[in-house]
Amino acid sequence: MIDKKQMTEEDIKLRYITPAITAKWSLDHITMETKITEGKINLKGNFVFREKPKKADYILYINPNKPIAIVEAKDNNHTVSYGLQQAMTYARMLDVPFAYSSNGDAFYEHDFITGQEREIPLSDFPSPDELIDRYQMGIGMTDNEKQIIDQPYYTSQTTYPPRYYQRNAINRTVEAIARGQQRILLVMATGTGKTYTAFQIVYRLLKSGIKKKILYLADRNILVDQSIQQDFAPLAKTIHKINFAKDDPITITSYEVYFSLYQQLTDREDDECESDEDETVSRLAKLFHKDFFDLIIVDECHRGSAKKDSNWRKILEYFSSATQIGMTATPKETKYISNIDYFGEPIYTYSLREGIEDGFLAPFRVINIRTNIGEGWRPYKGQRDKNGNEIEDRIYTNSDFDYNIIIEDRTYEVAREITEYLKSTDRMQKTIVFCANEDHAERMRIALNNLNADMVKQNPDYVVRITGSDAYGKSKLDYFISVSSTYPVIATTSKLLSTGVDCKMAKLIVLDQMIGSMTEFKQIIGRGTRIREKEGKTHFTVMDFRNVTRLFADPEWDGPIEQDDNYGKGDSHISEPGPDTPYGSNSEPKEKPIVDANGCKVEIIGKIVSVYDANGKLLRQESIIDYTKSNILGTYASLDNFIRHWSVEEKKENIRALFLERGINLENLKADQNMADVDDFDFICHVAFGQKPLTRQERANNVKKRDFLNKYKGAAREVLEALLDKYMNAGIYEIEKTEILKLDPFQKFGKPSRIAQFFGGKDGYLRAIKELEEELYKVG
Incomplete structure (x- = not known):
């Protein structure tokens, strides 16, 4: 016999716990290793990964609708009751009245109906009838x-x-x-x-x-x-x-x-x-x-x-x-x-918090964007708007723009920032832009249309206004929320999409309206929380142009639900100020001043990326570039140290993998910085050590200008020239792979083994690749 102390948890389950349970319970009423949650999705840098899901060792059921007991197993180096608190945690999650733990010596029971705990011999594990009777009597269950x-x-x-x-x-x-x-x-x-x-x-x-x-x-x-x-x-x-x-x-x-x-x-x-x-x-x-x-x-x-x-x-x-x-x-x-x-x-x-923690709802990051007029813009003395009307002399803030005054260049800059984000990530990601009102939603649609004319040329429904009074936009709503429909990609709206509409693929939520109601804020954030992992949606981004996401700091965010002490005491006929009331006043001015770019030039002056936990608490606030830089400097002490590591690394892809482990996807980050044509080597040197980056094309051309290729003649030189072209298009990692020789344009030279003969054999080919890499990264 194997010593019980030497057995694994699986051995203990197989030899002791499972037989004790199945002696009383039929297999139809037992599930094992049952996944309770999906596993929280984490955003680390610009990398996304799932934690392990919560799993119960055993769940026992009255019938498929109704679990009645949880059993957690531990190996025999733990006490009988060691797993009880874990079992109780799962039992509370699943509304289960009985929790058990076992190490193979006995069972330990927690009864949620009575609050009592006790140890039970293996042979005395309760039968289904016993637990059902205790449960029904304990809660006084009716016949219905x-x-x-x-x-x-x-x-x-x-x-x-x-x-x-x-x-x-x-x-x-x-x-x-x-x-x-x-x-x-x-x-x-x-x-x-x-x-x-x-x-x-x-x-x-x-x-x-x-x-x-x-x-x-x-x-x-x-x-x-x-x-x-x-x-x-x-x-x-x-x-x-x-x-x-x-x-x-x-x-x-x-x-x-x-x-x-x-x-x-x-x-x-x-x-x-x-x-x-x-x-x-x-x-x-x-x-x-x-x-x-x-x-x-x-x-x-x-x-x-x-x-x-x-x-x-x-x-x-x-x-x-x-x-x-x-x-x-x-x-x-x-x-x-x-x-x-x-x-x-x-x-x-x-709650939303529980959904994100369990991995059933998508987490999010927030990009807060500040403009030079966000905190206040004041017209100069006697300034007139586009229509020749004098603009009231006062300070206008985010609460006024598009509600009480229209700043045309602000609309353009917001649309430009949205467009730049889409270009650097995914231009086909479903995007909802929440605007101040229907007129603002139309002006935003036009600005986004013109900034994305290349995409609109492919399909005129790339950007659509979807609002309550827009018949055409409403006719496109089903297509926008459909998982299988590509267009529309961007929807500008004011209220119509804020609640109830099930847009499963929304990856970007843009806030360009003031929100004073926590209810509406939660509803809007909820537009992005659905996960569609197979279709590539695991998280979403909130882009905030009006500091609306300050509401995450409000105690009411996902907090307990409590009735207002003043409910019913005042005049119940007074309308509650809220999402359907124009922000800042009871009614918007009949004719708003319109200020063009000559009258007010708007610039983006700051961007901060924030990551919140499920409770709305700020985990960190950072520039992704700063996060990357700190990770690089934590790995490589100096520029020379990094270059030395890069040079001696047989497979440069190992360095990319190292950054992925730290939560940094260099490819995505380069795209975000409009540097997709730059080698990872140059990008790292630029971000961490302030070096001027060269594009892959510039590096390839430098090699061609030098006499390196003259060492090789005929087919060998043609192969190296083709590899340089591949480097320009795909980067260093591709030319390191011998599999590339099976693809165009190398197929015309024959099989990889024949190509290697141009260099005197496989070792000669690998030597030539190593020399080519050294030449690519040569300084000067």
Whole structure:
């Protein structure tokens, strides 16, 4: 027998823990090495990598919907209870009532229902019936709850199983409804699958027979259509989109799931319009009696339904007998608006912070860009605008530009900076530019169009304005948010794309509007948080021209949700200042001064790259170049030291790999600095030691001017000349690879072995390559 102390953790599991569990539990109710999270994506320098995901050694289930226990294993050099805190961490994440650890000698149990812990012999591990009885008795489970727990999720080959937090949200919701709870609030960050979660809730409640008629309310057509076509597609035969103009009160009753806009049911464009309650009730009564629905789901409930006196709230009050679920990424708690007041405390919360930590949401870096007028611009005495009107003498700041005054050169400089960023990274990355208003969005579209005329020439929809009043832009919205559609690439907008619109491939979020509302700020940041790893999206960038990202320092950023102490005490008819109110005043001036480049010249005077953690805390604030320089100087003490290392390194690619380990992708960084035609050698010397860089073409031409090539005749010289051309186009790493001899233009010389004979054999060829490299990097 092997000494137990010498066994690995896997041996302990195989010989002791697994047999003890499977003696009581069938394999259908056990999963092993179960991935809970995806692993956080980290941004290190300009390099991106994933941490290892969290995995549970064993998860035990009542049924596929409901895990009931976690078991963590350790080798026998640890105590029985050593893994218990890890098991408890996973149990809390998964809403599991029992946690166990084992080292192969016994089990140690933590019971979350009683708070008690105890040691259990291997042979006495609890059976499924024992844990189920303890769980059901401990929480006082009702018959309705038992019924809903046994109702499975919807599964298919194209539907992914719920992630752990989605399962928590679904289970908590359906179990609360089974207990008779009538109002429920779910808070889930943008990009975490609120609609998919809603679908699984609806599916289980319908199939279990607990609910029969369900209304799904949203405030935008695209949100309704997205939900019907995507997440709710498995219920397509029982779904109906309400249309008051066409629906028959008799035949409309034949469906199970109804989708509607708030506005349709109130006959109002928005919830600010005055309307008496009788009118709203009368409209609803034309199609539905007040007890028709037994479940209502309110999407984006931080909007109109959170206002006590809104028309949207009247819909919920008319159907007051129905169970009502509010869903939002950003619950609103102000003096005038409260989700908690109506729906109660959230039954489950999964925050942006948790999503990023778990690796389900994309992390981001922020580029703060300052202009010479950001802190203030004052017209000179008597200065007139383009139309000949005198400009009011005062100091104008970021809060005024495009709201109260138009500085044409500022629009151009912002568009130029966006364009330069796209050129240095990826000109086809989906980009949303948030502008002050629709007019600003149109001027920004024109500026971006003209600065990217080469791309617009290929497709006129490269840049499109997508705003509420722009019919053409709205017709392109589906294409913009589609993962498979290339165009449009850049969307300029003001409010339309700030909430609810699911643009999975948005890699660049540009902030050129003032944002005073934390709710709207979270919604806008949420536009970029979706991950599409297969399509190359692992993170995103926020480019901030108005210092809006100062809101990361606000305690409200991803903080606890608390009801405002003053809610309901003031005049509830006062409109809350917020995202739909022009910044800085109640109304924008009818005619804004327009100042051209002659009247105000704008320049970019500073750029800082900031990386935040998931809590919005500033991890570091740096220039990527400074980060690279400090890493180079930490590796090579001097220029001579670096050149010596470069010269003696057999494979120059090893130096590139060393920088990748430090989080520096030299290729991306060169592109960012418009130095893609420069060798890594020159780039490193330039960044760290201030040397003037030569392009690869200049280095190749210097070799040709010297007599190095004259040493070789005939085919050997032709091969070296071709290698120099390859160096000019692709760099040093390519000519180091012997595989290059299998490609054009070398194929005409024959196989690599024949080419080597031009140099007297393989050793002679490698010697010639080494001499060519020395010649390329020769000083002078």
